[in-house]
Amino acid sequence: MKETEKKLVFDTLLKQYLHFGLPTDEIDEKTDFTIHNLKDIHLELPFKSPVFRPNFFSFVFVKDGRGRYTTDDLNFDTVPGTIYFTNPGHYKSHEWFDVQEVYLITLSESFLKENVHPNIFDEFPFLLAETVHPRVLTPEAFAEFEQLYLQINKEYISRSPYRNRLIGNLFVVLLLKIKEYFWKDYNPIYEGNRSSQIVKIFKRTLEQHYRDLRAGKVHQVFRLQDYADGQNLHPNYLSNVIKTKTGKSISTWIAEKTIAEAKSMLQNSSVSIKEIAFLLGFSEANHFSNYFKKYTDTSPVLYRKQHGTITS
The missing domain is CATH 1.10.10.60 (Homeodomain-like)
Incomplete structure (x- = not known):
């Protein structure tokens, strides 16, 4: 990894998109939470990002899209039905060849603790997993997650005075479904x-x-x-x-x-x-x-x- 690449560190998705020259209309800079369909952002494909280090969590739900991403020295393909997340501190990059419905959720640790659970990592220790491999679900299983992230997106757009609390509670359900499907007995040991x-x-x-x-x-x-x-x-x-x-x-x-x-x-x-x-x-x-x-x-x-x- 080149030394110049390591200098790309972003604490918000807004700063990351501004640096990459991507549209920011769908991002609310007043909150540490974002959700949107990448189709609304990546208007020109294929797209390949430089290596960067985000200081926020990212959850990606690929219903219809194809691409590839790296986290540190590991490479993964993304195909329809893929779900994956990355946590703060790791160097990553991604590229997209086709994007129809790919929802991205980003949020900070402070948002998790304030709106989801103050002891979030005790309840969901897999959030701190060193390397998280993507999972490809059946259409039936993926539909359960789609229902949740679309509802979260609806609340995000609504601008309700209770928006963060509603999103926080829905996100608990989302994390529980992730735990149920992938990390029920997770232990870093x-x-x-x-x-x-x-x-x-x-x-x-x-x-x-x-x-x-x-x-x-x-x-x-x-x-x-x-x-x-x-x-x-x-x-x-x-x-x-x-x-x-x-x-x-x-x-x-x-x-x-x-x-x-x-x-x-x-x-x-x-x-x-x-x-x-x-x-x-x-x-x-x-x-x-x-x-x-x-x-x-x-x-x-x-x-x-x-x-x-x-x-x-």
């Missing part, structure tokens, strides 16, 4: 060897990062988002994989590593407690002391006196 690789990379990054902190090469402690960005993953998905595979949350891994590094420096160096606090990302020494005492039931000063040979 069973996605394959990739989850094990994610854990290995996380542990390696964690270890290297704290080495860099201790050496003064970096001064900002990584948070969940940083570890997720490092692997091009959604933070909730990374959290789910790490917790499931290791039995410990990422916050626990970070806390344990912070305390381990602190203990090592308190025991084996003459670095002052104030400097240790700074190296481990604490803005104030007393914040570090409170943090250390929370996890060890003792203060850094007392720990150094009991276990170290050098006083601060």
